[in-house]
Amino acid sequence: MIFDIFLLLIIFQLKFFTADYLLQTPYMLQKFRPDWGFALPLLMHAGVHAMFTLAICLLLAPNLWWLVVVDLLTYFIIDRVKAGPKYLGRFKVMSVTDFSMAKQDLCIAKLLNDEREIKKIEKKFKHNAYYWISIGFDQMLHNLVHYYIIFAIIIDKAL
Secondary structure (H helix, E strand, C coil): CHHHHHHHHHHHHHHHHHHHHHCCCCCHHHHHCCCHHHHHHHHHHHHHHHHHHHHHHHHHCHHHCCHHHHHHHHHHHHHHHHHCCCCHHHCCCCCHHHHHHHHHHHHHHHHCCCHHHHHHHHHHHHHHHHHHHHHHHHHHHHHHHHHHHHHHHHHHHHC
């Protein structure tokens, strides 16, 4: 049973990497759109994940086919919260160059005692940090869904 759990953890990591990075198309990246145009690209992206989950379930525990719906819905919701400009998608990452320049600008603003500029730059740093936290949060939630699916498969096989 421990080997099965370990193997499923590896399979789901490979599934996640393949579906989230290798098979994500430029069209699917429209999931970041602020209007309802995000829905179909995001559904297609979540659908790729769901198809991998369906294949895994049909191979190992066919009666758990319904977990594909769990994966599809949770993936859609989690990614929309991460990508939506009204949600966590409002936080933007800073490039190395932007980060370095902002540090210099902050030093100058502090020397000039420009409180407005200081707050503006500090907000960029906060948003950069929040961006990375939101990415980590997104990854954690997807992993927890995978752990639930793995748990369901293991329990099904044990009964």
